[in-house]
Amino acid sequence: MPEIFINGQPVQAERGQSVLEVALANGFYIPYFCWHPELSVAGNCRICAVQVEGRSWAEIACNMPVTEGLRVLTDSDVVKEYRKSILQLLTLNHPVDCGICDKAGECKLQDYHYQYNGASSLSRDPKVRSTKFHALSERIVLDNERCILCSRCVRFTREISKSNALGIVQRGDVSLVRAAEDHSLDSDPYSDNIIDLCPVGALLSREFLYKARVWYLEPTPSVCPGCARGCTIRIWHRKPEWKLNSLDPRLNARIERVTPLDNDEVNGPWICNKARDLKQIFERPRAERAMQKGKPVELDAAIEAARRLLAAAKHPVALVSTWGSNEELDAFKRTLGARVDSLVKQDWGPQPGERLDDELLIRADKNPNSATACALFLDRDDPAQALPEDVDLVIVWGEGFDFGRVPRGARIVFLDAYLQPENGHADVFIPISIQTERRGHYTNFEGVVSAFEPCFTKKPSVADAEALFAALAAPAKVRT
Numbered sequence: 001m002p003e004i005f006i007n008g009q010p011v012q013a014e015r016g017q018s019v020l021e022v023a024l025a026n027g028f029y030i031p032y033f034c035w036h037p038e039l040s041v042a043g044n045c046r047i048c049a050v051q052v053e054g055r056s057w058a059e060i061a062c063n064m065p066v067t068e069g070l071r072v073l074t075d076s077d078v079v080k081e082y083r084k085s086i087l088q089l090l091t092l093n094h095p096v097d098c099g100i101c102d103k104a105g106e107c108k109l110q111d112y113h114y115q116y117n118g119a120s121s122l123s124r125d126p127k128v129r130s131t132k133f134h135a136l137s138e139r140i141v142l143d144n145e146r147c148i149l150c151s152r153c154v155r156f157t158r159e160i161s162k163s164n165a166l167g168i169v170q171r172g173d174v175s176l177v178r179a180a181e182d183h184s185l186d187s188d189p190y191s192d193n194i195i196d197l198c199p200v201g202a203l204l205s206r207e208f209l210y211k212a213r214v215w216y217l218e219p220t221p222s223v224c225p226g227c228a229r230g231c232t233i234r235i236w237h238r239k240p241e242w243k244l245n246s247l248d249p250r251l252n253a254r255i256e257r258v259t260p261l262d263n264d265e266v267n268g269p270w271i272c273n274k275a276r277d278l279k280q281i282f283e284r285p286r287a288e289r290a291m292q293k294g295k296p297v298e299l300d301a302a303i304e305a306a307r308r309l310l311a312a313a314k315h316p317v318a319l320v321s322t323w324g325s326n327e328e329l330d331a332f333k334r335t336l337g338a339r340v341d342s343l344v345k346q347d348w349g350p351q352p353g354e355r356l357d358d359e360l361l362i363r364a365d366k367n368p369n370s371a372t373a374c375a376l377f378l379d380r381d382d383p384a385q386a387l388p389e390d391v392d393l394v395i396v397w398g399e400g401f402d403f404g405r406v407p408r409g410a411r412i413v414f415l416d417a418y419l420q421p422e423n424g425h426a427d428v429f430i431p432i433s434i435q436t437e438r439r440g441h442y443t444n445f446e447g448v449v450s451a452f453e454p455c456f457t458k459k460p461s462v463a464d465a466e467a468l469f470a471a472l473a474a475p476a477k478v479r480t
């Protein structure tokens with residue numbers, strides 16, 4: 001293990017590490033744009049300069065391997081002057097339109113400018129203009145004037161998603177990031193990671209464009225339910241102290257964006273675009289009224305009716321949701337498991353055009369908690385089979401069930417969160433909360449347990465499945 005000295009202090013390094021990696025791991029901050037721990041070293045932004053003691057010049061730390069006894073300075077006058085000149089170069093033609101840039105508040109160029117430079121562009125010539133709203137793909141817009149040509153986005157598509165969808169064309173101050181003509185960025189299911197990777201506001205999400213300033217938002221840790229990988233994510237929503245009073249109140253309780261929650265055990269720093277689009281799942285029209293045979297009733301009345309149906313049934317069967325949390329699945333098993341025949345249901349399957357699976361993250365099982373459901377309940381539902389003729393009550397928990405499989409004459413209790421025609425056909429329909437309204441855990445296909453937290457409040461007319469199961473199993477009426 002080589003020992004090196006950073007600003008005179010000895011630190012232990014590992015062979016093969018760069019000075020930048022050792023410095024960051026030991027609490028010495030060195031600025032960087034193009035370097036990323038998961039990408040190859042490009043060494044093109046030059047901001048990560050350090051000075052080797054005894055030399056009169058600055059050199060980049062991201063491409064400097066450690067050697068025994070190496071002594072570097074991260075904050076010498078030579079380094080400070082060098083960083084300042086690099087920032088002047090990077091902002092020479094920069095439009096400085098931070099006031100309208102979605103990256104403002106999270107932009108490394110903005111932060112470093114204030115920390116290490118603070119001076120205006122030196123150029124007396126008009127700034128070189130470039131394309132401002134270049135449609136890089138259906139999801140991503142590129143502002144070439146803000147691009148610092150760090151090549152992180154290009155390397156991501158070559159090394160991580162392997163779509164080879166991006167390149168840099170032309171030379172000098174007319175260099176441009178451009179998409180391959182075969183539109184491979186459109187079909188890259190990981191494309192939106194380049195928006196996070198871009199250290200400046202050059203790559204922007206069309207969905208999030210000009211929707212919110214990031215300092216009005218806060219993230220809630222969560223888990224993507226889009227497949228059995230269970231990537232950990234941050235769901236961004238409006239801070240309560242920045243609540244909008246005069247606009248549509250729904251704006252205060254909606255998903256503004258989703259970003260990865262770095263997790264070495266599950267997804268590293270990446271997620272696929274399905275997680276970015278979670279609002280398409282969670283913000284579908286919600287079912288908020290309980291019903292009996294299509295007629296709205298109070299939640300307690302519906303629970304009591306369902307409880308009576310269960311108490312009277314001779315052969316009840318339950319379709320157990322693979323979108324239930326560990327806590328809910330455990331509650332179901334404890335309260336109803338001995339009373340009903342439980343079949344594990346796959347709530348979601350692959351959607352048209354969706355990638356089935358790959359070697360990076362995406363799994364063929366499009367449900368977040370098949371692992372726990374299958375561990376607790378032995379029998380799997382077979383969607384191609386009708387349910388046994390003697391079944392007289394079917395409890396359907398969650399989506400993905402074909403109600404045509406219910407035996408003639410059997411009663412139906414349906415627990416779900418969204419508006420759909422089947423709700424009105426059930427003998428009893430009970431609306432339940434969704435993941436963004438409760439806390440819980442999912443177990444992914446490799447056995448890793450990840451937690452999700454609530455970001456919004458459920459309506460009082462909507463039940464929490466965990467409490468609901470106890471009420472259904474109770475001998476007498478229980479309020480939830």
Ligand code: SF4
Nearest residue numbers: 147148150151153198
């Ligand atoms: S678009 Fe962003 S990530 Fe890509 S090269 Fe430019 S600055 Fe780097």
Ligand code: SF4
Nearest residue numbers: 224226227230231272
């Ligand atoms: S790989 Fe699966 S769990 Fe991860 S973000 Fe994509 S859909 Fe969600």
Ligand code: FES
Nearest residue numbers: 043045046048062
């Ligand atoms: S971070 Fe080292 S050159 Fe860009």
